[in-house]
Amino acid sequence: MELPRLEPLWQKYQDQGLTIIAIDSNRDTERAQKFIAENNLTYHMLEDTEGEETVVGDKLQINGFPTSYLVDRQGRILYSHIGFDEGDEVKLEEEIRKLLES
Amino acid sequence: MNRSTSTWLVALVLLISVGCGQVQEQATESAVDQPEQDAELSEVDIAYEEAADAYEATEDPAERVAIAKDFLSRFPDTEKTDNALARAMYPLIEDLEKPDEAYALFEEYLPQITAPEVKFEAQQNLAVLHSMTGNREALSSLAKTMAAEHDFQYTDHLDLMEAAVEAEAWDLAIQQADASLALATPEAFKAQYDDISDEDAQRWGRRREAFSAAHKGWAQENLGHHEAALDTFASNAEKTTYSFLGIDDTPLHIYWGKSLILQGRFEQAMEKLEVEALYGPKEAKEAFIEAWAALHGSDEGLEEHFWSLRQKNAKPLPQFTLANYDGDTIDTADFVGDVLLVAAWNPT
Numbered sequence: 001m002e003l004p005r006l007e008p009l010w011q012k013y014q015d016q017g018l019t020i021i022a023i024d025s026n027r028d029t030e031r032a033q034k035f036i037a038e039n040n041l042t043y044h045m046l047e048d049t050e051g052e053e054t055v056v057g058d059k060l061q062i063n064g065f066p067t068s069y070l071v072d073r074q075g076r077i078l079y080s081h082i083g084f085d086e087g088d089e090v091k092l093e094e095e096i097r098k099l100l101e102s
Numbered sequence: 103m104n105r106s107t108s109t110w111l112v113a114l115v116l117l118i119s120v121g122c123g124q125v126q127e128q129a130t131e132s133a134v135d136q137p138e139q140d141a142e143l144s145e146v147d148i149a150y151e152e153a154a155d156a157y158e159a160t161e162d163p164a165e166r167v168a169i170a171k172d173f174l175s176r177f178p179d180t181e182k183t184d185n186a187l188a189r190a191m192y193p194l195i196e197d198l199e200k201p202d203e204a205y206a207l208f209e210e211y212l213p214q215i216t217a218p219e220v221k222f223e224a225q226q227n228l229a230v231l232h233s234m235t236g237n238r239e240a241l242s243s244l245a246k247t248m249a250a251e252h253d254f255q256y257t258d259h260l261d262l263m264e265a266a267v268e269a270e271a272w273d274l275a276i277q278q279a280d281a282s283l284a285l286a287t288p289e290a291f292k293a294q295y296d297d298i299s300d301e302d303a304q305r306w307g308r309r310r311e312a313f314s315a316a317h318k319g320w321a322q323e324n325l326g327h328h329e330a331a332l333d334t335f336a337s338n339a340e341k342t343t344y345s346f347l348g349i350d351d352t353p354l355h356i357y358w359g360k361s362l363i364l365q366g367r368f369e370q371a372m373e374k375l376e377v378e379a380l381y382g383p384k385e386a387k388e389a390f391i392e393a394w395a396a397l398h399g400s401d402e403g404l405e406e407h408f409w410s411l412r413q414k415n416a417k418p419l420p421q422f423t424l425a426n427y428d429g430d431t432i433d434t435a436d437f438v439g440d441v442l443l444v445a446a447w448n449p450t
Contacts, residue, residue: 031449068445076416
């Protein structure tokens with residue numbers, strides 16, 4: 001699972017201007033809160049909206065999970081990651097560093 | 103199994119889980135109907151419910167098979183038999199470690215199923231098994247049997263088409279793609295969803311055409327029909343739809359790019375794969391790298407190239423506000439100037 005692997009990145013880079021937002025697209029509040037507590041996740045954990053237009057499905061057009069977007073300081077999506085394999089956090093950290101420095 | 107097909111396997115696995123869900127649903131419905139006839143659930147219903155709960159509670163495929171088998175041995179011939187047979191066959195496919203055992207279960211149980219819709223679903227799952235093991239002849243012969251026994255819907259052709267591509271049964275893939283194309287019309291969409299607008303029916307119908315054509319073109323390329331393949335891709339490219347990042351909602355551009363690689367047209371391949379390689383599935387990036395390396399002799403300079411492509415293709419993150427679990431509202435506009443990682447997830 002991707003989320004716990006983001007926590008060390010958040011701890012390491014928040015002072016340099018990294019923000020992490022995770023959105024539960026299912027609005028499965030009970031499970032989500034249990035998972036967040038068990039894994040001590042401290043970055044922004046949000047629930048998607050109910051109803052006609054959702055953030056994940058409609059605004060971000062994400063329909064496979066996990067998927068993440070990495071956005072530069074100008075607000076542009078420079079990287080997208082579909083799925084999360086062993087070792088992907090290393091690549092992700094390189095990309096975060098590159099965007100923090102540019 | 104090569105990586106090019108692994109993405110589409112996700113869809114097939116989804117088919118399996120949807121299939122199981124349907125089995126469960128039927129079981130629940132009949133259990134609910136029962137009390138109207140007599141005040142209490144029958145012994146069979148109670149045992150089935152217990153077995154179903156135990157089945158859902160474990161993720162171990164072997165345990166699931168054992169639970170279903172145990173039920174069948176205790177209640178060999180009831181109205182629950184078909185569903186129990188189905189449940190006994192499916193678990194081993196999901197993470198196929200023991201193909202022989204999976205086949206043995208299908209051989210034993212599939213012929214015993216009586217309800218046509220449960221049988222068809224079982225055949226669809228057997229098709230997945232054939233595709234995972236690359237059993238082309240068995241898949242083609244199963245497809246014939248299924249077509250003779252059932253009226254195929256659009257998605258039924260699609261499932262077989264994807265199974266055929268996975269198994270590299272190219273003739274079958276083309277046949278199923280053509281059959282699905284015949285049903286991928288706006289009219290079919292309107293018939294399926296009565297509240298859909300004409301405009302949407304048109305758009306989604308065309309996207310279905312692009313989806314089928316993507317697989318057809320890839321099959322044509324693999325049969326050595328290079329020009330026909332390129333023709334299929336080009337004549338369907340404008341029918342597809344794109345995400346706001348510019349990713350094709352169908353695999354058409356990925357198969358187009360991969361076909362061009364097989365034809366040695368590496369620059370054209372990279373052009374087709376560009377956006378998919380940046381934001382799409384991993385296989386698109388891998389194909390792009392293959393084309394780059396073939397053209398340049400190594401992957402030197404590739405990272406710089408990707409960086410410039412990212413600058414060129416980057417789209418702004420749509421602004422949104424959502425609540426956290428404490429009820430506080432978080433607005434992405436507050437993070438302008440930060441590097442922002444937005445991760446979409448589902449708790450499991």
